[in-house]
Amino acid sequence: MSDILLNVKKLETWLGDGERPVRAVDGVDLKIRKGETFALLGESGCGKSITALSLMRLLPPSGRIKGGQVLLGDTSLLDLPEYAMREERGGRMAMIFQEPMTSLNPVLTIGQQIGEAVKIREEADSSSLRQRIIELLDSVGIPDPERRASEYPHQLSGGMKQRVMIAMALAGRPELLIADEPTTALDVTIQAQVLSLLKALQKQTGMAILLITHDLGVVAEVADRVAVMYAGQIIELAGCEHFFRKPQHPYSQKLFKSLPDSKKRAQRLAVINGTVPALNQVFTACRFIDRCHRAFEACEQAPEWTQLESDEGVRCHLAGRADQWLREAPAEEPDHLAGQAEGMASLLEVKGLKVHFPIHKGVFKRTVGYVKAVDGVSLAISPGKTLALVGESGCGKTTVGKGILQLIKPTAGSVSFASDELTQLSGSALRNRRSELQIIFQDPVASMNPRMLVGDIIEEGMKAQKIVRNSEQRRSRVAELLEQVGLPSDAASRYPHEFSGGQRQRICIARALAVDPKLIICDEPTSALDVSVQAQILNLLKSLQSSRGLAYLFITHNISVVAYLADEVAVMYLGRIVERGAVDQLLASPRHPYTQALLSAVPVADPNLKRKVIRLEGDMPSPANPPAGCHFHPRCPVVMDQCRLACPELLEQSDGRHVSCFRVEKGL
Template identity: 65%
Template sequence: MKPLLAIDNLRTILRTGAQPVRAVDGLTLEIQRGETFALLGESGCGKSMTALSIMRLLPDGGDIVQGSIRLNGDELLTLPEAAMRAVRGGRIGMIFQEPMLSLNPVMTVGEQIEEVLARHFTIGHAAAQARILELLAQVGIPDPARRKTEYPFQFSGGMKQRVMIAMALAGQPELLIADEPTTALDVTIQAQVLDLMRDLQRQMDMAILLITHDLGVVAEMAHRIAVMYAGEAIETASREHFFKHPAHPYSQKLFAALPTRHKRNQGLSVISGNVPPLSEIFVGCRFADRCDRAWAKCRQVAPPWTAVAPGHRVRCHLYATGEAQQPAINAFPQHSAAEVGQPLQPAEATPLLKVDDLRVHFPIHKGLFKRVAGQVKAVDGLTLDIAYGKTLALVGESGCGKTTVGKAILQLIPATAGSICLDGVELSGLHRRQLLKKRAQFQIIFQDPYSSLNPRMRIAEIIEEGMQALNHNLMETSKAGKNRTGQDIDALLQQVGLPVEAKWRYPHEFSGGQRQRIAIARALAVNPQLLICDEPTSALDVSVQAQILNLLKTLQQDRGLAYLFITHNISVVDYLADEMAVMYLGRIIERGYVTEVLDDPKHPYTQALLSAVPAIESKDSRAVIRLEGELPSPANAPAGCHFHPRCPHVMPICREVYPGVSQFGSTHMTHCHLYNSAF
């Protein structure tokens, strides 16, 4: 069968420094019409540069020096730029990773889609407006007649991604390139976007090139897979064969690094080192320095392609030489209750953190005199507690108030009402100097370490700044005090797995995972008892995520730290947390030990949230619940149960009265009328 897209020996270089960067180095692949082909690998492997090469949208200094890219038999690399413009957005559509950076902030959504239509079709204004409404409705945007006149900032993350899909589909493409289309989205919105892409693919018989590092998304979407490493493909296979029998040591390590429940009492497998710089000239296997099965030949001779099964090829000397192969990993392991452990017993001691009826409301000002016209109830009556040395995971969709809870606990934003008690001390009523003395006991790790680290300060200065501000024992100006501070910084860097000499470097000189380690070291510098972790692994590759999770678990064991772990990654919750609280529109709607909530979710929202998580398992083994609509505005919360507009089990009482607590044992509770009345 003739492929829709055929790439042969593609080589793309970037001339941005003293040595050229071989971003794509000899890539060959084929994509059939109507199939989803996943390109999998760590950041820096060349996945996004492959997509930009196909579109011929390389950055300054980028050049395709060798190879062929054929779309339905037409060579794209020889097309003049004028002809290529008809291909971009026409025959090939692309969804970029960050929709907010890809949409024009000063043009309405309708105007941006109309630009695409005007570029690729001869169409009148009335017909264009009708087509815009059709596209917006096709991607599931409600009230398209009104929303096409709105600007990107008026849309949520999931809706912006739908707008990007509508723009990509406007030219009726044969091939859709999706570059990390769901990385920053909640699991419920991610499920909607993936469903949408599948439905549109079936309707249009469209091929999809899916670029991602999320194995769960690959398992849900892909027909065939190629694993990229250091600019080249190292394994290709069908989805079924890849997930049952990953062959390359790198692929096997990616699976071993995934956090799962059966690994709770052990560290995650970590891929040592980093992806090598693509400016170096490779001689042998590019993975050799990070492979625990490498021998001399691996560093001297580049491995050839070897077929390990029909349609499954791998670039590895283990298979080319007939050496004893590493046992295949079962991607769908089954484990007994004894293996995964039972729920911990309730803590007897007084909790380290106790939050009672916390409310954080922000006033809405309108009119010339900025009168208060309403309230955004970001947090609306939240109660939780965390025991010493334990981890509570706070999960929920974006906009539900998770980060606001963390900032209110830290006293970075004032609480409207409620109590926040840390180690027996009420924080809300403390004066500034009193609060300063307590700040060393609780610290935060932000989601984006690059934005939270001062780019003009060296790492030693970043860590020392907090130590001097919050830890009076280190505020010594003597030479002995300075030496001790330096020793403490060295010890901290070693504790988080960084070399001592790293303290003289700047944040931009580190990878994403290393910057997160620096952020953790800065938080630990003042010996806190509580760490608030706000999505600390959401933007990290699987292998780097494993390093950070191992570090957090080790630090908890060594220092007795307690964590409030804010996340939407359920697999991380399953691996790391002791307890779990599900948040919806400013309130906790279900709470219990992790095994209780994940194995027997009670609230319909929790059930939908868990079912929407992409899973590396047989799709026939679980029912998927798709939520309709989006999270309501906290400025205008629905009456009664806040979830009732989206609930598949809604009853008349749900629209009138907020449900009370329903208890299932001593530790598992929910707020739902299903358990308060007959159903």
């Protein structure tokens, strides 16, 4: 009896009905065995999600499957009528979507939504239905499932919502679970919980998992086999350990070289120039030829699939010769301004910053409490330096950035920038300072006016600050900025939607640079980007810091980015900084229990490295009702009685770092 659960042969999916349809999936072959985790890896736009939707037959109206075969066991899914496909979809195969908030109905309780999934598969009275809902919520690790079943999606955290999606998928007891980027939007601690949950459920039920991701660390953590997808095709297939030890395709090799870490701090990250080619064409050459560092004459012809071993292969003319990597020129060490910055007075100094939002209730909107989003944060940044602010979502990182910029008026505290107290400035005085403090937002799409040309978007700050009054000089300055961030000058006459995610983030960087800032607050600028695009942005930020002496407050939860870019790190939890120190020092030997748990949860792109993850129980408490004493004590694995009664001060240690923990004070 075959152990192959899913067998996909020559799958082709087209989008659009015109003369040049988008060939989103172009001849994909893959096999998934019973009980295994199969990772589908690749950058945005390569066809991963469309492949999954094709398997589920959930394509958008413009999509159609042009050819191929999809066998789930002995059942040919593409030959089933829709009513029969519904029995398979949500039954033997189920799917978890990337964004749980848009997948859950905001006006139905969690229990009602899981109940809908159960009723499709099982005949149950109200009592047994309720019992099955509680059982599913309990199986995915949701505490107090009886109460949570009566709550609505907005009352749950991101990790909880993703667990609810998993519970709904499990309602039909699937043999195959398709997980489309299930951890992309989650913090590392919640991500570790979800990955651990999927592995535990797989062990219990024996289901297979098709994991779609672009995170190499996640792949190393859970996958048995890996397929790399590029421009609608599978270009490499290998066992997980073999793939990480010796990737065969030049694209795969470049992905690994693009990963940031502390060992690459003195050099530029490798980048994959260009973008995934448009898929509305018939390819005659290798699809990666324009971006490949090893392309040669034979690549003008499309390569065939080369089987290397019984279960491994690659689509490349250099198949089997991964050891003959092209020797690239050694990366030049950037001209760091570290020596210049040492000993200089701080450019930004924040002391006791508080941002409290009032809670109003009743007809007369009386203030009944406060959301303590930021509750006494102190930090300093020198010229040419980068301070990384890390922590889980909801801890107040972005509010700190907005409070520094006075985009939100601080409740208390001091924000000193180049000797000016920003909290005391208002009107024109504050506007005059705005050119020196800029921000790059997390979502470049939401932060740009879609009706404005890119040139006008970049010019806007110059006009407001009256930096360049002549329109011809402004246009020249825009062209210079676009070139500086690696975009062509004709990009000024195009609209934001005409660019990729990485290019849009470059436009946002150009807009920030247009007013000659001294400090840029970078709010998760690489969180939604692929590894290759992330490398381009990090190289650009590092280069600009070197040439202009810029200071960065880098808000992120990506620890590998912190290791590569930051000079200092501040770890934030529920509105307060719990540990702060030099990046090498803090990442190598964290002292605070929260920092230790945060770093232990970071997935590493090495399947042979078995890390011990410190599990944090529950979610971060609400800043509207923070716990007494140390804010971390309800989740702390080494809590003491003293922690429940009093809040520890952020004290300087003998090695220069600052830690807020009673155990550290006592030398435990």
